[in-house]
Amino acid sequence: xxxxxxxxxxxxxxxxxxxxxxxxxxxxxxxxxxxxxxxxxxxxxxxxxxxxxxxxxxxxxxxxxxxxxxxxxxxxxxxxxxxxxxxxxxxxxxxxxxxxxxxxxxx
Amino acid sequence: xxxxxxxxxxxxxxxxxxxxxxxxxxxxxxxxxxxxxxxxxxxxxxxxxxxxxxxxxxxxxxxxxxxxxxxxxxxxxxxxxxxxxxxxxxxxxxxxxxxxxxxxxxxxxxxxxxxxxxxxxxxxxxxxxxxxxxxxxxxxxxxxxxxxxxxxxxxxxxxxxxxxxxxxxxxxxxxxxxxxxxxxxxxxxxxxxxxxxxxxxxxxxxxxxxxxxxxxxxxxxxxxxxxxxxxxxxxxxxxxxxxxxxxxxxxxxxxxxxxxxxxxxxxxxxxxxxxxxxxxxxxxxxxxxxxxxxxxxxxxxxxxxxxxxxxxxxxxxxxxxxxxxxxxxxxxxxxxxxxxxxxxxxxxxxxxxxxxxxxxxxxxxxxxxxxxxxxxxxxxxxxxxxxxxxxxxxxxxxxxxxxxxxxxxxxxxxxxxxxxxxxxxxxxxxxxxxxxxxxxxxxxxxxxxxxxxxxxxxxxxxxxxxxxxxxxxxxxxxxxxxxxxxxxxxxxxxxxxxxxxxxxxxxxxxxxxxxxxxxxxxxxxxxxxxxxxxxxxxxxxxxxxxxxxxxxxxxxxxxxxxxxxxxxxxxxxxxxxxxxxxxxxxxxxxxxxxxxxxxxxxxxxxxxxxxxxxxxxxxxxxxxxxxxxxxxxxxxxxxxxxxxxxxxxxxxxxxxxxxxxxxxxxxxxxxxxxxxxxxxxxxxxxxxxxxxxxxxxxxxxxxxxxxxxxxxxxxxxxxxxxxxxxxxxxxxxxxxxxxxxxxxxxxxxxxxxxxxxxxxxxxxxxxxxxxxxxxxxxxxxxxxxxxxxxxxxxxxxxxxxxxxxxxxxx
Numbered sequence: 001x002x003x004x005x006x007x008x009x010x011x012x013x014x015x016x017x018x019x020x021x022x023x024x025x026x027x028x029x030x031x032x033x034x035x036x037x038x039x040x041x042x043x044x045x046x047x048x049x050x051x052x053x054x055x056x057x058x059x060x061x062x063x064x065x066x067x068x069x070x071x072x073x074x075x076x077x078x079x080x081x082x083x084x085x086x087x088x089x090x091x092x093x094x095x096x097x098x099x100x101x102x103x104x105x106x107x
Numbered sequence: 108x109x110x111x112x113x114x115x116x117x118x119x120x121x122x123x124x125x126x127x128x129x130x131x132x133x134x135x136x137x138x139x140x141x142x143x144x145x146x147x148x149x150x151x152x153x154x155x156x157x158x159x160x161x162x163x164x165x166x167x168x169x170x171x172x173x174x175x176x177x178x179x180x181x182x183x184x185x186x187x188x189x190x191x192x193x194x195x196x197x198x199x200x201x202x203x204x205x206x207x208x209x210x211x212x213x214x215x216x217x218x219x220x221x222x223x224x225x226x227x228x229x230x231x232x233x234x235x236x237x238x239x240x241x242x243x244x245x246x247x248x249x250x251x252x253x254x255x256x257x258x259x260x261x262x263x264x265x266x267x268x269x270x271x272x273x274x275x276x277x278x279x280x281x282x283x284x285x286x287x288x289x290x291x292x293x294x295x296x297x298x299x300x301x302x303x304x305x306x307x308x309x310x311x312x313x314x315x316x317x318x319x320x321x322x323x324x325x326x327x328x329x330x331x332x333x334x335x336x337x338x339x340x341x342x343x344x345x346x347x348x349x350x351x352x353x354x355x356x357x358x359x360x361x362x363x364x365x366x367x368x369x370x371x372x373x374x375x376x377x378x379x380x381x382x383x384x385x386x387x388x389x390x391x392x393x394x395x396x397x398x399x400x401x402x403x404x405x406x407x408x409x410x411x412x413x414x415x416x417x418x419x420x421x422x423x424x425x426x427x428x429x430x431x432x433x434x435x436x437x438x439x440x441x442x443x444x445x446x447x448x449x450x451x452x453x454x455x456x457x458x459x460x461x462x463x464x465x466x467x468x469x470x471x472x473x474x475x476x477x478x479x480x481x482x483x484x485x486x487x488x489x490x491x492x493x494x495x496x497x498x499x500x501x502x503x504x505x506x507x508x509x510x511x512x513x514x515x516x517x518x519x520x521x522x523x524x525x526x527x528x529x530x531x532x533x534x535x536x537x538x539x540x541x542x543x544x545x546x547x548x549x550x551x552x553x554x555x556x557x558x559x560x561x562x563x564x565x566x567x568x569x570x571x572x573x574x575x576x577x578x579x580x581x582x583x584x585x586x587x588x589x590x591x592x593x594x595x596x597x598x599x600x601x602x603x604x605x606x607x608x609x610x611x612x613x614x615x616x617x618x619x620x621x622x623x624x625x626x627x628x629x630x631x632x633x634x635x636x637x638x639x640x641x642x643x644x645x646x647x648x649x650x651x652x653x654x655x656x657x658x659x660x661x662x663x664x665x666x667x668x669x670x671x672x673x674x675x676x677x678x679x680x681x682x683x684x685x686x687x688x689x690x691x692x693x694x695x696x697x698x699x700x701x702x703x704x705x706x707x708x709x710x711x712x713x714x715x716x717x718x719x720x721x722x723x724x725x726x727x728x729x730x731x732x733x734x735x736x737x738x739x740x741x742x743x744x745x746x747x748x749x750x751x752x753x754x755x756x757x758x759x760x761x762x763x764x765x766x767x768x769x770x771x772x773x774x775x776x777x778x779x780x781x782x783x784x785x786x787x788x789x790x791x792x793x794x795x796x797x798x799x800x801x802x803x804x805x806x807x808x809x810x811x812x813x814x815x816x817x818x819x820x821x822x823x824x825x826x827x828x829x830x831x832x833x834x835x836x837x838x839x840x841x842x843x844x845x846x847x848x849x850x851x852x853x854x855x856x857x858x859x860x861x862x863x864x865x866x867x868x869x870x871x872x873x874x875x876x877x878x879x880x881x882x883x884x885x886x887x888x889x890x891x892x893x894x895x896x897x898x899x900x901x902x903x904x905x906x907x908x909x910x911x912x913x914x915x916x917x
Contacts, residue, residue, distance in 0.1 A: 022277070023145035024124050031120070041112065059146035067154035071282075071874040074823040075150055078286075087144045087151075090127060094141060097120040104113040 003047055006037040010051035010099060018055075026052060026091070027098035034102025041100050048099020053092030060087045130288040132225070132494060138286050148278035150285055154874040159908045166199060166270040168263075169914035175200055176902040176909050178894050181869035181877040184420040186899045193423040194260045194437045196912050198267025198294070201417060205434040205871040206271070207281035208413045209298075210291055211818060213435065216240050216301035216308070218490070223287055224819075225493040236488045237502050237511045240308065243532045244300030250534040251296055257538050261296050264437035268294035282873055283819060294435075299538070302435045307531035309408065310453045311563035315644040316461045317371040317525075318748040320594045324370050325745065333758070334750045337593075337642060338631055341753060342652045345566055345578060345627045346617045349636045354613055356638035357586050362602045364590045367463070370745050371595060372519040373512045384647055385452035386673070386837055386846075387568040388626035388654060389576040391619065395664045399855040400570035403669045404441060404450025405846035407839045410815040412825055412879065414867025416848050420895065421545070428545040429895050431848050431865065438541040441848060443859055443895075446548040447571045448852040452627045454564035454580050455643035458530035460605075462507045462598030466524060471503050471510075475599045481506065507598055508532055526598055528605070530583055535561040550575045550618060557581045558611045566627035572854045578625035579616035580632050584609045587640045609639055624658045626651070628837075648753035649679040649835035666862060669851045674888035675837040676715040681725050684756045685713070688728070691783040700791060717808035717831040724805075726833070727793055732786035736767055752835065807831060811842055815866055815882065824873050828866070828886040838888075849890065862890040 010033040014026035030048040039047060061084065064072050076083045127141030143149045171188040173196045178184065183200050187193035202209060214220055218235030220228035235241075251257050272291050284290060323331050385406040392398040408415055416431035421439065430442015441450055466483075467473040473480040483503045490498040503510045507526035512518035536559045543556030553569050557579055560567075564582025569575070585592075585605035596603040615633045617625065628651035632641060657672065685708060694705050704724050711721035733755055740747040750758075758765055759779060768779045777785075794805050803809060808829040817824035832840030839845060845866065852861040866885040870877035884891070896902045 018145070018147040023141055023148055024128055027120060027124050041116070056144070056146050060151055063146060063151045063154055066156045067874065068157060070876060071150060071154040074873055077823040078821070083144075086140075087146065090140050090144050094120070094124055094127065097116060097123055101113065101116040101120045104116050 002037065003039065003043060006033060006039060006044070006047040007051045009033050010048055010095065011055045014052060014055055014095065024094070027094050030095045030098035031102040034099035035105050037103065038106045039103050041104055044103035045096040045100040049092040049096030051099070052095025053088040056091035057084060057088040060084055136224075136287065139288050142277070143285055150282060152278040153282045153285070153872055155872065155876070157876060161909045161911070163911040163913060165913050165915045166195070166267070167915050168266055168270070169195060169912060171914070173912040174899050174909055175912065176899060177907045178902065178905045179907050180418070180881070180891055181907065182418045182420065182894070184894070184896060184902055185422060187423045190423050190425055191259070191263050193421055193426070194263035195267035195270075197419065197421060197437055198264035199271045199912070200419070201432075201434055202268045202271040202294075204869060205413060205417055206291060207283045208818065208871050209268070209294070209435040211283070212305055213298040213301040216244065216305040218488075221490050221492040221498075223289055223493060226495055229490060229492060229498060232490055233488075233500050233516060234511070236500065237509055237516060238308070238312070238527065239509045239529065239532050240301065240304045242509065243304045243307070243529070244297055246532060246534045247300030247303055248296045250536050251299070251538065254536060254539060257536065257542060260437050260542065261299055261538070265294050265296060281871060286821070299435060302433055303537055304531055306433070307563045311458055311531065312529070313459050313644060314373075314461075314746070315748060316459070316593065316595050317373055318746055320367045320371050321745040321747050323366060323594060324368065325743065325747070328366070334754065336754065339646065339648055339751065339753050339757070341648050342630050343655050344634050345580060345630060345632045346615045347634045348617055349634045352637050356613065357607050357609065359586055359588055359606050360602070362588065364588065365597055367595050367597070371525070372523055373746060374517045384629040384650070384834070384839060386626075386628045386650060386654060386839070387450040387452045387566065388624055388658060389568045389570040389578070390624040390658060390664055391576045392574050394623045394662055395853075397853060397855055399572065399853060400574060400576050401664060401666060401669055402443070402448040402450055402568060402570035402852045402854065403673060403850065404452075404568065405673050405849045406441070406452065407844055408847040409843060410813065410845050410847065410866055412815055412817045412867055413871040414847065414865050416865050416867075418863065418865070418869060418893075426546050427897065429861070429893060430850070431863075436538065436541070438538060439545050440541055441850065443852045443861055444545060444547070445859060446573070447544075447553060447569065448854060448859065448861070449544055449553065450568045450850060451565040453629055454566050454582060454632065455629050455646055456564040456580075456582055456584060457592050457642045457644065458562050458564060458582065458584065460528040460592055461525040461595045462505075462528060462603070463595050464505055464507075464510065464524040464526050464598045466522075471524075474505055476506070477599070477601050505598070507604070525595060530562040533561065533583070535583070537561070549573060550577055553577070554579070566632070568625055568627065570852070570854045572856050572859065575619055576625050577616065577618040578627060580614055581611070584614075584639075587642065589640045591640070592642055613639070622659065626654050626658060628654055644748070645751060648751065650837055650839065653677055653679050653837055666851045666853045666860065670849075670862060670888070670890050673837060673846070673849050673851070676831040676833065678713050678715050678722070678833050678836050680752055680756070680833075680835040681711075681713045681715075684729060684759070685711070685725055687760055688732070688783055691780050692787055693784070701787065704791065715807055715831050715833040715836055717806065717829055719807045719831070720805055722807040722831075722833075723794060723810040724790065726807075727790040728787055731789050731793070732782060735770060735782050735786055738770055738772070739767055742771060811840075813840055813842055813845065826879060826882055828882060830886040830888075849885070851890065859895060861893040861895065863893050864890050
């Protein structure tokens, strides 16, 4: 339960950070939430990974849907990996490591 | 223990974030992945939903409210209460839709592409600087600043563009900036100069003087005159007015023409491309159904995404004009207003000369001119190269112009130095021509506007609601002695320099000719009684005859007739060569397949339609033959150009003993018949290979496979279209070039009616459905009625959305 709450809160905090600031500020968000929840390193990584991965995936799916995939197909041709997977992965990794770093700060 | 873990995790997080926040280049460039894929600010933010809403903006410096109403094609209709506001908002609106293209084109003109894509553009960039593109643009800027009206217009436009740029955050950047990870810089007047120089380079730059000099030295004067005649005895000139030139022409002192006696050893940076050309015509009311003149124009250029053109309608109390403009120009370049319409085609006139320079020594500090040693000026050009240290290049300037090629750049030695003299280096005010045309009310206004236009020389067709039609071949032309300008010139003698210019009033022009129409298609401009020497490297021989043949016969013309005519695929070159080529084939000796194709070609109607298979067989056969005949040129180590299609076909018919028929790489002595047969067999092989690779019939549209590529050649941002056409047909669509804008304007007294289309779309954003929405209609020969409302209210039936611009209150 605590884990799911961390995922949800990380996603909400990072959503707000990203609405206002550049993309990398979500690392600070995930770091802070990771610090507050202070799960074990692995769990915290997973929470951050899922939170940002899903946040980015959800946002990408939403844009893809309202814009009728107008860019997804074109940009997709430029990358060897599926664009949704790649987007979630890149966001997830940064979120995961930031969240883990936060949890490891607590003595 | 936990402390170490924390440090390791922190390091990984920071390193990962850093690595994903910057671009990488492992052979192929990779955008900064974190930044780029971030759905809040990255590329995802460029995708546009199909619904749009009205919105209001405040921009600095505006005097009054401006409404911009977009119609269903995303063409903006600007309604302003004064000219300053009109040009300011035009700058803003153009940048909103085409910012990346505006900047990229001017970066290209200025030789600054290495800044964006790195070392691979350095050769291109150096060439641009060495051609004096920036030098010419600076002179344009100087001319703009001296004219208070143009200066004020440019200032307003520039501030409008910059208001937009300054409003941008990363998420708003056009996609190309995000992909290549760089930022837009502010707009300025120099960029407008660069934009015009870019056009001059496309339409008027050439190294033909080198190629002709080499041909002269390799083949001799007699052969050269046969292969490259000044005038091919074919077709109607643009203005046929024998005895009508009633002015005393400017005479130069006669100097015997000195022919250069050395080869020019320069590796050309670019060969002239076939396919750059254009059509325009205006028919008088006596030939139309409504009794009002109709003007048609289609300039042929390299096809690209985003399109070179941006359509707009601009209105203030002083001007009401619609048409297309280059992204980055404040005025309409081709279009119409309430009283007149105008269209341009390239005049091909030679406004480029190369002077052989004699330097005193290897320092290149002094050069000879009429027995005196004059000092050179050395300009050190700095190139910022992405991912590398800056590169420096010294360009030597003489009073003729810059030395483009030397030992360090595409030349073989410092001794072989040629200075480049180009009309585009001089101060000129082309923007004033368009500013005045936008407001012109009559033929007289059109004439006054054209006086400001110096280059690239254009054939300006004109039609007015008052019932006049006209054409004028406008440019600033040096007066030349016969034969001058065809070869490289001796730069040590000032008598070879441009001594005088043809006064604008002596230019080739005609108003309301008896035949009831004016037309141009890049052909030879004038009848032989015109008192000045006219020279170009490539006058067109086919499209002009088709246009004039049909227009002479047409009557009761409607705009729809003109639209169909702009899409005409009839190929006069095929009509004049194919029957003769078929005669040279020995049909009895053909294979079964060869005989089948023979029958197909024999029954062909010479129309390069999209579905024609015969067109493909003819094109491949002829082009193979053409290359094989002129193998002497293509295999030569010296840079040479090839004779025109018209001259080639004419020679095939009249001179069966030409030594060029012999293919040099074979021991046998080939004659024309052998070449024709070999080319026939080779073309069949080539098409069979194509059929296997593509698994379909070689229909012309599929074989030609016209490509409309993105300016940066990013494959998913470009397209292929299926249409007919040929460089010698009115619908001059080749694999890479074609009609970049089609306009038909009916100049009716009760209100101008106009139709237009261009390959591309109004938006430069790949995430917009207006990025390519005009492409398929263009390929299919369809048109859109250009809405030309007089008030904002009238736009209601086709209004898509409105942007209202207000000033920032103090």
